[in-house]
Amino acid sequence: MKAQTINLDKYTACEGCDLLLPIVESPPGHSTVCPRCSTTISRRSTHSIVKTLALSATGLLLYLPSTWLPLMSIESFGFSESANIIDSMINFYTSGYYFVSLMVLISALILPLVLLSLIFTVSLHLRLKRYPLYLTRLFRIYIKLEEWAMVEVYLLGIMITIIKMMGHSEIHYHMGMLCFILLVITSLAITTVVDKDFFWRTMERGEAGEKGRRPDFEIMEGDDSVTAAEKRIQLCHICHKLSPFSDAVCPRCGDTLHRRKPxxxxxxxxxxxxxxxxxxxxxxxxxxxxxxxxxxxxxxxxxxxxxxxxxxxxxxxxxxxxxxxxxxxxxxxxxxxxxxxxxxxxxxxxxxxxxxxxxxxxxxxxxxxxxxxxxxxxxxxxxxxxxxxxxxxxxxxxxxxxxxxxxxxxxxxxxxxxxxxxxxxxxxxxx
Ligand SMILES: [Zn+2]
Ligand SMILES: [Zn+2]
The missing domain is CATH 1.20.140 (Butyryl-CoA Dehydrogenase, subunit A; domain 3)
Incomplete structure (x- = not known):
């Protein structure tokens, strides 16, 4: 076996199977897939920063009307009741269902706003070519929380509720509903246009410039090892940068590094x-x-x-x-x-x-x-x-x-x- 050096910035590893792979610049709109386990490695998107900025600004404008205005109201027995997400949450809370109330509060109300604000701030800074130190932290929080916002699930819930009530009572739709549907479409669009790799690389280049380039890492060549771990390299869970086992913190996003999830x-x-x-x-x-x-x-x-x-x-x-x-x-x-x-x-x-x-x-x-x-x-x-x-x-x-x-x-x-x-x-x- 002979020693060889590789530039860790030019390689990545698969999240699904840890296969070490060179970073390939695929054309926009295309994704790279791991040849061993088919996990998506990266997904390129064109004009990612501008599109994300425009969509998140739209989302922020839609947020208030879609959560505070009534979505719909129904009429029955001569009474009329209208609903929005805040009423539902308060209702759970006052009936003593605190955990349910908390889950609804987080997934349908707080996180959609937090995520929109985070991605808006990050894309705005990238667009203005400003790279303050907290930017990587904000994007890291965004990636960690992403999964817990569930506006699209809530929209399907609204649709089922409407069908459930249709036979029994008269349903009226309000402005809140239109805003909410647009908010869901905007949120879904954001997840498809954010090119995370590109965002990370732009931040890294902006923050550190060429100084940030690390010395080449020595690996053993000639054996049949294929994974990052076999070469004593670990993948960052958040930004997917490679670092040697000796590093405790990711140099790009600042997250704690682990060879495997602890x-x-x-x-x-x-x-x-x-x-x-x-x-x-x-x-x-x-x-x-x-x-x-x-x-x-x-x-x-x-x-x-x-x-x-x-x-x-x-x-x-x-x-x-x-x-x-x-x-x-x-x-x-x-x-x-x-x-x-x-x-x-x-x-x-x-x-x-x-x-x-x-x-x-x-x-x-x-x-x-x-x-x-x-x-x-x-x-x-x-x-x-x-x-x-x-x-x-x-x-x-x-x-x-x-x-x-x-x-x-x-x-x-x-x-x-x-x-x-x-x-x-x-x-x-x-x-
Ligand atoms: Zn794989
Ligand atoms: Zn990282």
Whole structure:
């Protein structure tokens, strides 16, 4: 074996399997994919900074009207009730469902604003070619929080609520609804135009200039090692820059570096087991209570689905079944399979398992759907003695399931499965 040097700034590693890869400048609009596990390495987008700036400014303008103005109102028994996201949240809070209220507050109200403000500030600075030190920290927070904002899930919740109420009462739409739909479209567009790699590289160049170039890193050539870890290199989770094992902090984004996510397997196990336990009361206990002329009628998630199937709304029944039952079950079972494959020397179907991990991370947030539907119904259907809808205990357990399965997917490190395939050289510590 002979020693050779590589420039770490010209290489990257796959997040899914740790394969060491040279950075290729793919044409705009194209993405690079890992040849070993098919995880997306980078996605190029044209005029990323200007587009992000324009979209986030639009999003910020839409934010206030879409959260404070009423979305819609319904008329029944001669009463009229209107709803927006703030009413729903207050309603959960006053009925004692603090955790549900907190989840709705964070995912539908606070984070969309925080994310829009962060990405607006970052893209504005990049556009003005100003690189203050806090810029990397802001973008780092943006990347860490991104997954927890769920405006599009909330929009689907609104649509289901409308279909649910259509037969029973007259629905009126307000300006808030139009603003909210535009806000969701803007938020989705931002996620497709932000070219994270390009943002990081622009910040790095602006901040440090040529001084920031690190000395070439010495690697061993000639063996059949392929992963970054085998060459004693680690990938930053946030900005995907490579650094030698000896570095504790990423030179580009300032995040703490780890060879593998810390305590990944035990943390993920703990979260998966807790999710599985909470999933039982979430389904056995009632999640919603409908009072009609003083008669309470409590229903579980499954009762709700059966109701839709009975009334002929097969599409909605199916969507709620997928979001509330299938997705959590798939996440719990899927993560258990992934966790089991980190224990024995299981090197089969690694590519398929990595794809399953990507799918689990992607679908996580959609389970909040039923909670959003209930959030809207409790506010909209409040006609005193005649008819009202209330939250029931399963809602809290269900929110735990959503939060814990999402955290489990975040704490799982798919590269540990691949380490069995290409064992790490001598030192086996995974932090
Ligand atoms: Zn890979
Ligand atoms: Zn970094």
């Amino acid at each position: 305590m990944s397997v035990s943390r993920t196990w703990a979260l998966v087991v807790s999710s599985a336990l909470f999933f039982i009361p979430a389904n056995l206990m009632p999640i919603m209570q409908v009072d009609f002329l003083g008669m309470p009628d409590r229903s579980t998630i499954l009762d709700g689905i059966i109701y839709f199937l009975h009334t002929g709304s097969y599409g909605i029944g199916l969507i709620i079944f997928i979001a509330s039952i299938l997705v959590p079950v798939f996440k719990i079972v899927g993560l258990t399979i992934l966790l089991l494959s980190t224990h024995p020397r299981s090197v089969r179907f690694l590519k398929q398992k990595t794809a399953m991990f990507r799918f689990i991370s992607f679908i996580g947030r959609w389970s909040m759907l039923d909670i959003f539907v209930i959030a809207l119904l409790t506010v909209l259907v409040d006609f005193g003695f005649f008819s009202s809808i209330h939250t029931a205990p399963a809602a809290t357990y269900f929110c735990f399931v959503v939060a814990f399965t999402m955290l489990a997917a975040i704490s799982f490190d798919p590269r540990i499965m691949w380490d069995k395939y290409t064992p790490l050289s001598k030192d086996k510590d995974h932090d």
